[in-house]
Amino acid sequence: MIRTRLSPEETTPISIDGVKDVSMRVLLGGEHGMPNFSMRHFVVAPGGHTPRHAHDYEHQVIVLGGCGEAEQDGVTSTIQSGDVLYVSPELTHQFRNTGDEPMQFVCLVPRTRNNGGEVPGS
């Protein structure tokens, strides 16, 4: 059985255009032989945010700590631990930490894009 743990200190800072103070770790992905979808752990520092972007695959997100905002298609709502969100393909979205502690979430993506390519970070 493949097993691991949610461990914020094992996430790695990511440097992508539009990202501020975000670290991530692929918990279960291609490197672990996942056939259909991947699970990634994100930690966003206070004031940090993911990129405001869109792509041709969906996200499923579980907020596991902290609080902030989720923006999708121009609409912003607050998020906190225990919230579960679905981000549709092709819609512009961003997650921002507006609180005082790290905001943690798990984000799941399919392994394969609609065009047959591999989903980045999966």
Next chain:
Amino acid sequence: MIRTRLSPEETTPISIDGVKDVSMRVLLGGEHGMPNFSMRHFVVAPGGHTPRHAHDYEHQVIVLGGCGEAEQDGVTSTIQSGDVLYVSPELTHQFRNTGDEPMQFVCLVPRTRNNGGEVPGS
């Protein structure tokens, strides 16, 4: 944006052979238009367990509360909040609550079986 919350009181008892004191809720599934995979929330009461069974699709599991045991292919290990597990297709597995409080986990499955049919409870 489709959103919901982890809410143990919104899970529903499931009655399947081999299940004891387990309730579940599909957080993001076919009914919500999920294209590739589904997220389900399980609550196992103390002394309860999921069925010991096998099937042709995988699980990705995040333990969110309580503690217990995970058995896969005859090997048992303890699990607690924060653990992340991958259950391979075709391997016999079971989750048991050996603690004093409800054991909660999220379990993700693909929407489609290898034979093309729909994954039950997705």
